[in-house]
Amino acid sequence: MKVIRITSLDEAGVQVFASLTEAQLRNRLRPEDALFIVESPKVIRVALDAGYEPVSLLCEEKHIIGDAADIIERCGNIPVYTGERQLLAQLTGYTLTRGVLCAMRRPRMKSVAEICQTARRVVVIEGVTDTTNIGAIFRSAAALGIDAVLLTPDTCDPLNRRSVRVSMGSVFLVPWTWLDSYDTLRSSGFQTAAMALSDNSISLGDPLLKVIDRLAIIMGTEGDGLPQSTIDRADHVVRIPMAHGVDSLNVAAAAAVAFWELRVT
Numbered sequence: 001m002k003v004i005r006i007t008s009l010d011e012a013g014v015q016v017f018a019s020l021t022e023a024q025l026r027n028r029l030r031p032e033d034a035l036f037i038v039e040s041p042k043v044i045r046v047a048l049d050a051g052y053e054p055v056s057l058l059c060e061e062k063h064i065i066g067d068a069a070d071i072i073e074r075c076g077n078i079p080v081y082t083g084e085r086q087l088l089a090q091l092t093g094y095t096l097t098r099g100v101l102c103a104m105r106r107p108r109m110k111s112v113a114e115i116c117q118t119a120r121r122v123v124v125i126e127g128v129t130d131t132t133n134i135g136a137i138f139r140s141a142a143a144l145g146i147d148a149v150l151l152t153p154d155t156c157d158p159l160n161r162r163s164v165r166v167s168m169g170s171v172f173l174v175p176w177t178w179l180d181s182y183d184t185l186r187s188s189g190f191q192t193a194a195m196a197l198s199d200n201s202i203s204l205g206d207p208l209l210k211v212i213d214r215l216a217i218i219m220g221t222e223g224d225g226l227p228q229s230t231i232d233r234a235d236h237v238v239r240i241p242m243a244h245g246v247d248s249l250n251v252a253a254a255a256a257v258a259f260w261e262l263r264v265t
């Protein structure tokens with residue numbers, strides 16, 4: 001254990017927890033230097049269990065022999081920065097979530113073909129930029145049997161600090177990658193189901209959907225929904241039947257309903 005007690009916000013090594021933005025952490029000069037931040041002992045443990053590589057820790061002193069003791073032991077000889085609670089709050093801009101942050105190395109991104117090789121149910125998240133929704137969709141995906149998550153380039157990064165926290169570490173449990181073209185899915189034998197209100201949409205409970213062997217469920221932003229071009233190219237357009245004149249759900253809630261109904265049984 002290499003404990004480094006800091007007394008100033010300018011000390012070397014702590015910039016990753018304070019002055020660097022999410023984009024700066026992600027877009028380093030070398031891909032192998034790209035980082036992300038994980039908050040709270042519980043979520044850090046999930047990341048470690050999933051094989052993510054820790055780079056450094058920041059925690060309140062009391063947690064070194066408390067909540068973070070087992071984490072520090074597992075992380076080997078990486079720097080553990082600590083200091084007074086008030087100083088750490090100044091550094092990060094807020095009181096630490098359960099007193100522990102961990103900087104971790106970003107993994108190599110796998111291809112769509114790699115993560116979908118044996119998948120039968122995947123979700124495509126198109127154009128969703130709300131970090132809370134991304135985290136919630138990942139949590140439902142992990143809980144309800146989705147084999148992989150694919151994200152279009154205009155979607156929020158799942159390793160954003162808030163997305164990770166909201167997902168309770170589920171972003172580490174479900175394989176995910178970026179999707180550039182729906183043709184990649186079709187060439188892998190997937191049919192696509194766009195979740196949208198349309199004149200030709202079918203009900204989520206339609207028996208036709210249950211017998212599809214490989215299905216990609218496409219979710220769009222709750223504001224504008226999916227682009228018409230995506231809806232037009234989909235093999236199926238699917239709606240969730242709703243009562244009381246309600247026409248839509250939050251995208252994370254709609255995803256959970258769709259995952260449950262379309263799961264492989």
